[in-house]
Amino acid sequence: MASCEGGAPAIGIDLGTTYSCVAVWKNNRIEIIPNDQGNRTTPSCVAFTDSQRLVGDGAKNQIARNPANTIFNAKRLIGRRFSDVMVQEDVKLMPFRAIEGPGDMPKVVVTHKGHERQFSTEEISSMVLAKMKEIAEAYIGCTVKNAVITVPAYFNDCQRQATKDAATIAGLNVVRMINEPTAAAIAYGVDNRFGGKKNVLIFDLGGGTFDVSLLTIDGVGKFEVKAVAGDTHLGGENFDNRMVNYCVDDFKKKWNKDLSGNQRALGRLKVACEKAKRILSYDTQVSVELDVLLDGIDFSLKITRAKFEELNKSFFEECIKQLETCLVDANMYKGDVDEVILVGGSTRIQKVQSMLQEFFDGKELRKSINPDEAVAYGAAVMASNLCCQLTTKMIKDLMLLDVTPLSLGRGVRGERMSVVIRRNTPIPTKKTKNYYITEDNKTYSNIKVYQGERTRSTDNFLLGSFTISGIPPAPKGSYLSVVEHCFEIDADGILTVTAKIVSTGKTKSLTVTNLSGRLSKHEIEKMVKDAEKFKLEDQKFKRKAEACNSLEDYIYDLKNKIKRKYMAPQDLKNVQNAIDDTEEWLSSGKVAAVDEIERRKEMLEFISRLAFSN
Ligand code: AMP
Numbered sequence: 001m002a003s004c005e006g007g008a009p010a011i012g013i014d015l016g017t018t019y020s021c022v023a024v025w026k027n028n029r030i031e032i033i034p035n036d037q038g039n040r041t042t043p044s045c046v047a048f049t050d051s052q053r054l055v056g057d058g059a060k061n062q063i064a065r066n067p068a069n070t071i072f073n074a075k076r077l078i079g080r081r082f083s084d085v086m087v088q089e090d091v092k093l094m095p096f097r098a099i100e101g102p103g104d105m106p107k108v109v110v111t112h113k114g115h116e117r118q119f120s121t122e123e124i125s126s127m128v129l130a131k132m133k134e135i136a137e138a139y140i141g142c143t144v145k146n147a148v149i150t151v152p153a154y155f156n157d158c159q160r161q162a163t164k165d166a167a168t169i170a171g172l173n174v175v176r177m178i179n180e181p182t183a184a185a186i187a188y189g190v191d192n193r194f195g196g197k198k199n200v201l202i203f204d205l206g207g208g209t210f211d212v213s214l215l216t217i218d219g220v221g222k223f224e225v226k227a228v229a230g231d232t233h234l235g236g237e238n239f240d241n242r243m244v245n246y247c248v249d250d251f252k253k254k255w256n257k258d259l260s261g262n263q264r265a266l267g268r269l270k271v272a273c274e275k276a277k278r279i280l281s282y283d284t285q286v287s288v289e290l291d292v293l294l295d296g297i298d299f300s301l302k303i304t305r306a307k308f309e310e311l312n313k314s315f316f317e318e319c320i321k322q323l324e325t326c327l328v329d330a331n332m333y334k335g336d337v338d339e340v341i342l343v344g345g346s347t348r349i350q351k352v353q354s355m356l357q358e359f360f361d362g363k364e365l366r367k368s369i370n371p372d373e374a375v376a377y378g379a380a381v382m383a384s385n386l387c388c389q390l391t392t393k394m395i396k397d398l399m400l401l402d403v404t405p406l407s408l409g410r411g412v413r414g415e416r417m418s419v420v421i422r423r424n425t426p427i428p429t430k431k432t433k434n435y436y437i438t439e440d441n442k443t444y445s446n447i448k449v450y451q452g453e454r455t456r457s458t459d460n461f462l463l464g465s466f467t468i469s470g471i472p473p474a475p476k477g478s479y480l481s482v483v484e485h486c487f488e489i490d491a492d493g494i495l496t497v498t499a500k501i502v503s504t505g506k507t508k509s510l511t512v513t514n515l516s517g518r519l520s521k522h523e524i525e526k527m528v529k530d531a532e533k534f535k536l537e538d539q540k541f542k543r544k545a546e547a548c549n550s551l552e553d554y555i556y557d558l559k560n561k562i563k564r565k566y567m568a569p570q571d572l573k574n575v576q577n578a579i580d581d582t583e584e585w586l587s588s589g590k591v592a593a594v595d596e597i598e599r600r601k602e603m604l605e606f607i608s609r610l611a612f613s614n
Contacts, residue, residue: 010146012379018207023380064267079162126169181213183378206344227329411457414545437481571611
């Protein structure tokens with residue numbers, strides 16, 4: 001492949017769960033690049049056969065014949081642990097084999113050219129990305145290196161890093177990873193030139209996932225994600241499956257035969273139902289027809305749009321429920337939303353559009369950009385912007401503000417969570433906080449980095465830990481023992497925690513990338529909900545931890561004071577006994593109520609006051 005004169009353009013890639021799309025800035029506009037089949041989106045699908053490896057349409061077209069060796073939905077597994085509950089649920093539904101690889105990473109097992117082979121999810125995604133790179137190169141006519149890749153707003157560090165790794169394997173240099181809703185908003189922001197500040201709702205219903213996000217966009221191109229909600233298992237495939245089940249029931253009624261055990265028949269039915277669903281977006285009825293579906297029987301069934309809507313009613317209702325959650329989380333009423341942007345192929349469904357329009361009291365929905373192309377479109381705008389290929393003032397000024405979905409901090413004395421970066425802080429961001437050593441002469445600090453909203457650190461998600469040693473021996477609280485903690489999240493959402501002993505300058509860092517622990521969107525939602533649910537309990541825990549810390553601090557000060565100040569031997573003995581008693585009680589694990597801790601402290605204060613006044 002030749003190299004481009006004046007440098008190859010940077011491309012934007014929407015790496016989707018079911019379909020991917022690539023776009024580029026060319027001829028003074030964004031162009032969605034068609035693949036070798038002339039399709040503007042490419043199935044995120046990789047197949048292995050006896051003679052070759054297929055990616056995209058070729059892979060999808062042979063899925064019914066070769067389900068065990070056709071890998072799709074890799075995005076559901078990437079950057080997650082195999083033991084993750086969600087992965088386990090997904091794996092059960094996948095027609096191919098997924099196993100636990102080293103380090104609890106999922107691997108898929110296929111037969112390729114007669115041999116069993118294992119691939120990581122990064123490798124599978126890299127094959128899809130390489131295909132998108134190839135599609136772009138064929139269109140542009142030279143080698144492409146730089147790309148902006150989009151990821152769901154709720155992807156955690158590990159999922160982002162794994163996606164980046166997949167791109168590297170594919171020979172791409174990721175100039176920026178941006179959130180999908182942000183990319184869609186950029187696409188419309190550029191197209192429609194919003195004036196002034198706008199609240200924009202991105203309703204993204206794709207093939208396997210549903211994401212609803214609220215962003216604010218100001219007139220100069222600043223994007224801020226206010227809230228995200230959705231369902232990682234809601235999308236076009238659910239609608240297809242309901243149709244498939246309807247057909248299976250019909251077949252059973254008519255022929256008293258069960259299709260559901262026959263993978264090949266089911267696969268053919270699924271493909272036919274997906275096609276039929278698309279037709280129902282512009283026609284009011286469709287016929288699902290398949291020759292020789294099972295035991296020589298031909299299948300034919302008429303499905304109306306009304307029937308399709310009835311079959312999927314619960315899914316559509318769930319979409320509205322998630323939409324309401326997003327508004328509540330963003331602290332907004334539906335009347336505050338200025339623009340509603342449709343993203344994802346499934347937003348072409350008439351019912352989805354009418355329901356949404358009704359919810360927003362008749363508001364016009366933004367759908368001028370193809371819903372399955374808007375994310376790649378925005379990514380290409382960003383790519384051109386970052387690689388300085390655009391001159392438009394508006395695009396040049398483009399700034400992005402995404403947010404951290406959960407608070408980040410470290411565990412401190414009494415198992416408390418000390419937050420450094422608050423939930424919903426726009427990223428990239430960098431925050432520092434100083435911590436003192438809480439024991440005399442302690443020369444190291446074990447830093448446990450947590451993510452979550454709970455007051456007790458151990459109720460949160462442990463991202464990783466590291467120890468910084470070499471702290472000069474000093475009394476607790478001394479400036480010599482100050483360790484500055486810097487939490488930095490880069491534009492790709494990757495966290496680096498750096499600890500620095502201020503008095504010596506020594507530093508140690510932790511980068512949260514390939515950690516053993518990962519959080520799914522579902523888990524994030526659960527953690528935020530739990531924080532709400534356990535608010536009272538957390539408040540109690542906090543008060544108790546603070547009371548304990550205050551009592552410990554008092555004892556510490558008192559011990560120092562009795563060393564420095566003279567008192568009569570009997571008084572000294574009384575104070576020492578009281579200290580010993582309290583310390584023993586504190587370490588006995590019998591500490592129960594806050595009142596009791598406070599009473600112990602008052603008692604100690606009383607005894608010491610008495611001793612010092614004598
Ligand atoms: P995406 O992941 O955004 O590419 O969306 C893919 C999903 O959109 C698939 O489930 C498709 O079946 C669905 N889809 C695409 N076009 C239509 C349409 N015209 N009507 C209904 N669903 C569609």
